[in-house]
Amino acid sequence: MAYFITRDCIGCTLCARICPTEAIRGEKKQRHCIDAALCIECGACGRICPRQAVRDPFGRMVKREKKKDWKKPVFNLDACMACGMCVDACPAGCLELGAPSGKDKNAYPVLADSEACLGCGFCVDECPVDAVVLAPPGT
Amino acid sequence: MKRRGYMGKILMVDLEDGSIREETLPDEVYRRCLGGMGLGAHILYHRIPAGADPLGPDNMLGFLPGLLTGTGSLFTGRWMVVGKSPLTGGWGDANCGGTFSPEIKRCGYDGIFLRGISPTPVYLYVDDHTRELRDASVLWGMDTVETEIHLKANAKAAGKRPKVICIGPAGEQVSLISGIATDQGRLAARSGLGAVMGAKRLKAVVLSGQKRITAHNRVEMKRLSRICAKWVRFQPPFIPGPMTALVGALMRIMPAVITQDGLLYKILLKKWGTVSMNQLSPEMGDAPIQNWKGSSRDWGFRKSYSSHPGVFSRRETVKFHCYACPLGCGGICAMEGKYRHTHKPEYETVLSLGGLCLNQDVDSIFYLNELLNRAGMDTISVGHAVAFALECYEAGIISREDTGGLALTWGNSAAMVTLVEQMVRREGFGGVLADGVRQAVYRIGKGSEAFAVLAGGQEPAMHDSRNDPGFALHYSVEPTPGRHTLGAHLYYEMFQLWKVVRGVPKMPPMYFKGSKYRNPRRQAAIGAANSRFMTLVNCSGACMFGAFLGARRFRLFDWLNAATGWDLTPNDYMELAGDIHTLKQAFNVKHGIEPRDFKIGDRALGRPPQTEGANKGRSVEIEAMMTHYWEQFGWNPETGKPDPRVVEKMGHAA
Incomplete structure (x- = not known):
């Protein structure tokens, strides 16, 4: 199962540049294509595509969103158990374990590189205790 | 997909x-x-x-x-x-x-x-x-x-x-x-x-890699994880570090013990990590002292105090969680000297470089921990090799000339540090010890084998088999001998397998310590269940400390079904694990191993029994337990070898 680029593609290369697994190939101004073996279904290609030329594995068109509006992970540290699963799952490498504070010596996850975040929600899927949610920036 | x-x-x-x-x-x-x-x-x-x-x-x-x-x-x-x-x-x-x-x-x-x-x-x-x-x-x-x-x-x-x-x-x-x-x-x-x-x-x-790891039913996986997480989160306030020694002393004195719930151990692990046992274990007789010839009396409260759990938590700057671990028993500790920080030494390291050598200098243990981690050397085996050398030196088998001027007396931490540095570089007398105790015996000779405590060539861990005959059994019968992470009587109590697996021995709420040394058939049945379950744990990539929570809190069997989409019962999984265990034993037989040769050395079996300390008078009838254990897997009870036809039936014919 993988995302798919339709004929509406104008070869702007935005998708190829944002894909965290380098699964998208194509010449500039030519239709791009996704290597199904490498696609991890993060959906970033679809959200960034100006022509809405990307469909998800179920054939649904992926709606374009402005990158500044992409949702970002927010951590509930009361529920978080510092297991690191979200950090490991992040395909963009934008999560890190932060420095401990106060008496609690656990290192909890933080969004270290907000710009790199794809809003894919893998961290939310992975978290076993539902301590991560995606929220619009600034909330 | x-x-x-x-x-x-x-x-x-x-x-x-x-x-x-x-x-x-x-x-x-x-x-x-x-x-x-x-x-x-x-x-x-x-x-x-x-x-x-x-x-x-x-x-x-x-x-x-x-x-x-x-x-x-x-x-x-x-x-x-x-x-x-x-x-x-x-x-x-x-x-x-x-x-x-x-x-x-x-x-x-x-x-x-x-x-x-x-x-x-x-x-x-x-x-x-x-x-x-x-x-x-x-x-x-x-x-x-x-x-x-x-x-x-x-x-x-x-x-x-x-x-x-x-x-x-x-x-x-x-x-x-x-x-x-x-x-x-x-x-x-x-x-x-x-x-x-x-x-x-x-x-x-x-x-x-960036590939996604799938599970058949992630919703169910999460539900089971939340059950587990709830128990890990349960963390009541606990006693200060040195007080753990009193708990150990109490456990030593009592003739009967309450069957342990792993939740207590989880509380210790979450607070301090494995170093929580640094004083508790020697007091209760679980830690081998002075190359296994000493006892709890030789490593009493005052001597073990320098390595009480609080010493480590004070130096800890951040906790270390392995991937997917909600507990975080590891940590990074600050230190002075050549290295600025180190992974928090584990209990095994502290006791093998501490009590086993009567070394009270905790700074030397921190240093050696980092030195050996960087060298990529097993601290358990190194501790044994050093303790073995100390005893050889004290007994006059090796002299100061042999050691290149090192006075290898019990507790001489400066000499120990130099010796381990030599082992890492394979220099001087360190080169004699750099391949472990068995090779050192070959190189030294002169009757030094009397001081070698080994199981099938591997140095056993820091859990005294005289205190828990389950350790003696697993040190001796596993395809990988001398290992403490494959089973023990205490582990069985904490796994609580009888609550979900049919036909395995059930533990009473309380029992007399002496009962562990009797009825080898029952002890073997416990050991076989341990081996099966730990095989399953190791097939799953799971941590033994999670399994200590008990089978109803750490839902391994349910997780396996939810991850794979299979519909197997706990007994089906235990049977599969038994087959895998048999395969490992068949591997050994294929490579010419005689399973009886893996029996741990007499000193670790209480032969002769110790005359003082927590394990006074204790000896383990290992031969009967080994025979019954092999029977549990359908292997030849005399030789411990699986029938080739059984292996073939499993679909593993060579």
Whole structure:
């Protein structure tokens, strides 16, 4: 199962540049294509595509969103158990374990590189205790 | 893509000709072997020819995540290295946490196997686009921390965030007690598999994958994880560090004990980590002292006080959680001197370099911990080798001339530090000890074997088999002898298997200590259930400390079904695990091992019994227990060898 680029593609290369697994190939101004073996279904290609030329594995068109509006992970540290699963799952490498504070010596996850975040929600899927949610920036 | 928990492929690397190829495995193999240790046993049993030299080209090394790794389950981030052990000559495995395990699956594999010997030092690099052997001549000679930092920096420059495992100078020099390191100081230390990696001239494995790890029913996985997390979160205030010694003393004095609930141990682990046992264990008689000849009296409260748990928590700057671990028993500690920080020493390290050698200098233990982590050397085996040398010196078997001027007296921490530094560099008298106790006996001779405590060539762990006959059994009968992470009477109490598995012995709420030493048939049945369950744990990539929570809180069987989509009962899984255990034993028989030879040395069995201390008068009737244990698996009760027809029936004919 993988995302798919339709004929509406104008070869702007935005998708190829944002894909965290380098699964998208194509010449500039030519239709791009996704290597199904490498696609991890993060959906970033679809959200960034100006022509809405990307469909998800179920054939649904992926709606374009402005990158500044992409949702970002927010951590509930009361529920978080510092297991690191979200950090490991992040395909963009934008999560890190932060420095401990106060008496609690656990290192909890933080969004270290907000710009790199794809809003894919893998961290939310992975978290076993539902301590991560995606929220619009600034909330 | 099928959602089933495993990736369906393995990577085979031939270091001789540099070829790398993928192999797709049928679902049937996973149904039979699960993953992790089971998959490793399946591949190695078939592909290592009988009689292969453990340090030669025909031996194979496999790195495997668990079947449950990355599926949303908790405590399942451990990876396994498997191969033929140069220490025991038979099945070898070692197990390590950290963050490496899911990366194997993210690269798309359930295992990476290597054979052959590379003509020059190399490291294996794998990402989503590349699989290649790269030159490691620059890395050869670097310690494990330097190697990891170097490789990660190189990969970061290429936009990657890899996970690394590597050997240090000890592995490079083919020390038979060397291991494989990850996360700058966590070691898969046992079975001497670092030597196998060094003999293959494989310095490191660098992985950077992005593939998603699937599970059949992630919602159910999360539900089960939340049950587990709830119990891990339960953490009432607990006593100060030195008070743990009183708990141990109480357990020593009482003739009867309450069957232990692992929740108590979890509280200790979460607060301090394994060092919580530093005083408790010696007081209750669980820790071998002074090369196993001493007792709790020789390592009393005042002597063990320097390493009480609070000493370690004060130096701890941040807790270390392995991948998917909600507990966080590890930590990073600040230290002064040559090294600025180190992974918090484990209980095994503290006692093997402390009580086993009567060394009260905790600073030397911190230093040696980091030194050995960087060298990639097993602290348990090193502690034994040093303790063995100390006893030889005190007994006059070796002299100051032999040791190059070192006064190897009990508790002489300065001499110990110098000796271990020599072991790492294979210099001076350290070179005599650098391959462990068995090789040291061959080199020293003069009756020194009387002071060697070994099980099948491997140094046992810091849990006294006279105090818990379950340890004596598992040290002696497992295909990997001398290991403390495969079973014990105490572990069985905490696993609480009888609550979910039919037909296994049930523990009463309270029992007299003496009952553990009687009824070998029951003890063997307990041991067999332990072995089956721990095999399952090691196939799943799970952590024993999670399993200590008890079968109803740590829902291993349910997680396995939810991850794979299978519909097996706990008894089905235990039966599968028994088959995998049999396969490991068959591996040993194929390679000429006589299972009886793995019996641990007399001193550790209480022969003769100690005359004072917590284990006074205790001795273990190991032979009867071994016979009954082998019967439990259908192996020959006299020889411990599985019937070849049984192995064939399992679908594993060689």
